[in-house]
Amino acid sequence: MPLYYFDVLDGERFIRDETGHECADVAAIRRAAIESLPGMASDVMPDGDRHSIAVKVRDGDGVYVYEAALTLNAGPVDR
Amino acid sequence: MYNPLLRKLSRAIDLTAEDEKLLNEVIGVQRGVEARQDIIQEGDRPEEVHLIVQGFACRYKLLPNGERQIVAILIPGDFCDLHVAILGEMDHGIATLSRCKVVHIPRKTIDELTRNHPRITHALWWATLVDEGILREWITNLGRKPAERHIASLMCELYLRLKSIGLVSDHTFELPMTQQEVADAVGISIVHANRMLAELRERGLVAFQGRRVRITDIDELVAFAGFNQNYLHLTRRNNPENGQRIVHDQGREQGT
Numbered sequence: 001m002p003l004y005y006f007d008v009l010d011g012e013r014f015i016r017d018e019t020g021h022e023c024a025d026v027a028a029i030r031r032a033a034i035e036s037l038p039g040m041a042s043d044v045m046p047d048g049d050r051h052s053i054a055v056k057v058r059d060g061d062g063v064y065v066y067e068a069a070l071t072l073n074a075g076p077v078d079r
Numbered sequence: 080m081y082n083p084l085l086r087k088l089s090r091a092i093d094l095t096a097e098d099e100k101l102l103n104e105v106i107g108v109q110r111g112v113e114a115r116q117d118i119i120q121e122g123d124r125p126e127e128v129h130l131i132v133q134g135f136a137c138r139y140k141l142l143p144n145g146e147r148q149i150v151a152i153l154i155p156g157d158f159c160d161l162h163v164a165i166l167g168e169m170d171h172g173i174a175t176l177s178r179c180k181v182v183h184i185p186r187k188t189i190d191e192l193t194r195n196h197p198r199i200t201h202a203l204w205w206a207t208l209v210d211e212g213i214l215r216e217w218i219t220n221l222g223r224k225p226a227e228r229h230i231a232s233l234m235c236e237l238y239l240r241l242k243s244i245g246l247v248s249d250h251t252f253e254l255p256m257t258q259q260e261v262a263d264a265v266g267i268s269i270v271h272a273n274r275m276l277a278e279l280r281e282r283g284l285v286a287f288q289g290r291r292v293r294i295t296d297i298d299e300l301v302a303f304a305g306f307n308q309n310y311l312h313l314t315r316r317n318n319p320e321n322g323q324r325i326v327h328d329q330g331r332e333q334g335t
Contacts, residue, residue: 006270019258019273036270043225055270 083156134179231304
């Protein structure tokens with residue numbers, strides 16, 4: 001199975017994946033990217049009213065092939 | 080002969096020369112098991128108790144969707160299934176994480192040891208209670224600790240447990256776990272585990288050298304993890320240095 005690298009963009013911080021994770025197909029890439037987001041979000045939120053975490057998936061040639069993001073937008077309702 | 084069982088049980092109580100001789104006989108016949116093999120599966124009714132004498136293994140539960148939760152990491156000196164000498168069938172599986180050496184102890188040997196050797200019985204009871212303490216810690220960490228501190232706690236635990244049986248040298252120990260296995264132990268996704276391991280490395284708390292982990296500064300790691308080693312019960316109850324409050328249960332007569 002080919003290796004894919006799951007880089008994380010947490011707010012302004014970019015964390016490059018040097019290890020990689022084997023995925024059989026796009027469905028597996030999608031599942032791994034999406035299922036990682038709620039857990040990572042719960043580690044850092046709440047730290048404000050705006051936060052975005054994205055997973056960007058690279059293939060072995062360094063080409064980005066998939067992206068998933070989770071965004072928090074919080075605040076009082078405008079009257 | 081290196082006997083991790085003897086090392087471990089000596090933590091609980093002073094064993095006699097006869098006890099030590101018996102425990103050396105117990106680990107006499109060792110069998111090799113390859114990495115990532117089941118030693119016992121859920122539902123098995125083993126007639127022998129398995130003891131790890133070399134390598135790493137884990138207790139795990141499988142979920143209906145095929146995911147796995149690792150519920151304990153077993154190191155040399157740990158029994159896989161001591162309770163099966165009393166309980167009927169396995170309610171979880173046990174698999175090797177690395178190549179292991181395992182001893183098969185017939186149930187009747189356990190019966191004989193516990194019936195005739197009170198210090199060994201005390202020590203086995205201690206080991207079972209410590210396993211429960213570890214489980215309580217894991218539940219707390221699984222439920223309430225952010226992943227990075229949870230992984231840091233796991234590293235502290237393994238460091239202290241391995242150190243207590245003489246398997247840490249120069250702050251470094253063997254850790255034959257893949258990222259997927261760390262994720263399965265901490266209850267997070269593999270991408271999340273990968274990222275948290277990278278962060279621990281970036282913070283300079285741990286260094287990964289192949290399948291070995293070097294703890295850069297255990298005090299810093301303990302502080303970061305919010306780790307309290309009390310649940311490992313590495314200090315004996317009757318040790319005056321452990322500073323515990325002695326309770327004399329005399330009701331209200333004192334102080335009122």
